[in-house]
Amino acid sequence: MFWQKNIETLPREQLEKLQLLRLKATVKRVYAKVPYYKKLFRAKKTAPKEIKTLEDITKLPFTTRDDLQKNYPDGLLSVTKDKLVRLHTSSGTTGKPKAVFFTEKDIATAANNMARCLTMTGVTKSDVLQNMMSYGLFTGGLMMHYGAEKIGALVIPAAIGNTDRQLLLMQDFGTTSIHLTPSYALYLAAIFEKKGRAFRKKLKLKRAYMGAEPYTEETKNKIESILKLKVYNSYGLTEMNGPGVAFECGFQAGMHLWEDSYLMEIVDPKTDRPLPDGQTGELILTTLTREGMPIIRYRTRDLTAIIPEKCKCGRTHRRIMRIKGRADDMFILRGVNIYPQQIERVLMSVAHVEKNYQIYLEDNDKMTVKVEITKKLFDGNLEHLKKLQFDLTEKLRAEIMVRPSVELVEPGTLPVSEGKAKRVFDNRKIY
Ligand SMILES: [Zn+2]
Numbered sequence: 001m002f003w004q005k006n007i008e009t010l011p012r013e014q015l016e017k018l019q020l021l022r023l024k025a026t027v028k029r030v031y032a033k034v035p036y037y038k039k040l041f042r043a044k045k046t047a048p049k050e051i052k053t054l055e056d057i058t059k060l061p062f063t064t065r066d067d068l069q070k071n072y073p074d075g076l077l078s079v080t081k082d083k084l085v086r087l088h089t090s091s092g093t094t095g096k097p098k099a100v101f102f103t104e105k106d107i108a109t110a111a112n113n114m115a116r117c118l119t120m121t122g123v124t125k126s127d128v129l130q131n132m133m134s135y136g137l138f139t140g141g142l143m144m145h146y147g148a149e150k151i152g153a154l155v156i157p158a159a160i161g162n163t164d165r166q167l168l169l170m171q172d173f174g175t176t177s178i179h180l181t182p183s184y185a186l187y188l189a190a191i192f193e194k195k196g197r198a199f200r201k202k203l204k205l206k207r208a209y210m211g212a213e214p215y216t217e218e219t220k221n222k223i224e225s226i227l228k229l230k231v232y233n234s235y236g237l238t239e240m241n242g243p244g245v246a247f248e249c250g251f252q253a254g255m256h257l258w259e260d261s262y263l264m265e266i267v268d269p270k271t272d273r274p275l276p277d278g279q280t281g282e283l284i285l286t287t288l289t290r291e292g293m294p295i296i297r298y299r300t301r302d303l304t305a306i307i308p309e310k311c312k313c314g315r316t317h318r319r320i321m322r323i324k325g326r327a328d329d330m331f332i333l334r335g336v337n338i339y340p341q342q343i344e345r346v347l348m349s350v351a352h353v354e355k356n357y358q359i360y361l362e363d364n365d366k367m368t369v370k371v372e373i374t375k376k377l378f379d380g381n382l383e384h385l386k387k388l389q390f391d392l393t394e395k396l397r398a399e400i401m402v403r404p405s406v407e408l409v410e411p412g413t414l415p416v417s418e419g420k421a422k423r424v425f426d427n428r429k430i431y
Helices: 012-033 035-043 054-059 065-070 104-120 139-151 163-173 182-195 197-201 217-227 340-348 382-400
Strands: 084-090 098-103 128-131 154-156 177-180 207-210 230-237 242-248 255-257 262-267 281-287 298-304 331-333 336-338 353-362 366-373 405-409 424-426
Touching: 012 035, 012 054, 012 281, 054 262, 065 098, 084 104, 084 139, 098 104, 104 139, 104 242, 128 139, 128 163, 139 154, 139 230, 139 242, 154 163, 163 182, 177 182, 182 197, 182 207, 182 217, 182 353, 207 217, 217 230, 217 340, 230 255, 230 298, 336 340, 340 353, 340 366, 340 382, 366 382, 382 405
Parallel strands: 128 154, 128 177, 177 207, 207 230, 353 424, 366 405
Antiparallel strands: 084 098, 230 242, 242 255, 262 281, 281 298, 331 336, 353 366
């Protein structure tokens, strides 16, 4: 199913023509209206007239999180304030938040892209979408809400948390689709397991959209098998309008990134050099239609690769792979680059392992992985426990090249997160 078939299947040549047209307009606009960009362009000895092809994008400066924070609150606007209708900020863990402004047209474009995403996974106006993302300054709640409403689906703005109420809403209003973070989905999965099959049978759930945090294929499989629904991967970030930047279609082999709205590049995060399709690097995005606050070559810090092959669904907008990690989540231990997702992938693939885990880093390159296991195993035979601990240690060592200590803990021991989960606790003083 398509929301805008003509644009979603636009032949590449025409799509790239459209991108170039929009890129030129965006570059002209920021150069003329945003003094900070003019300064960045000049520092790089470049100007809008340099952009003749899409490849010329590499002549332009990057925009970093730091640039957004430096220009907080409103230094990157390219319209007068009376044109703005919405402000979102991103949940900055350090320093000032990043503020992003939208005009009416910007909101409409974001909602439209979201409608494309939902339609390609089968959502129609007869669906009921329970939106379990937090509403407010975070884009996750509102942008999904607008997209689903655009299709004409019934939206339940449940927001995150209050799990008893979530379950009641699902049951009483026949929720077919849910939108949530992977950590909340894992939390829900534990509750579903407790409630048993009879409870699940009362529900009409078909699909879950998971985003806002990177997660692994193994986590997805676990959630699908417990919640008995299809999990679709969703990618977005506040700086780029929130959810709906890229999304899985029915074939679920990578996420289509809406290339009429964003120009994507993959660069080596260390050398900043462009990488060819298929290679993993940092995703760089340039907004192509944004009015209020266009952003040039934004360093997302997210690691992924472009899938150049055409998708079976017929869409011509290229796909990106599941986000492998955030360049920022990465930690270095004994000179090895490690992503929490690598550890999660191993843990979630082993039987008797529950959903909650934490990684502790201490001085002397010590790494401890605490992970909850099933109650049955925890209370059972000591030999079995030792074997699981040994297996996990060996599997982790094979994956990350470093041997961690593995601590098996009783289910319910580690703090439960109803929002974004904190997995890594780096207590090292020197590294
Ligand atoms: Zn597809």
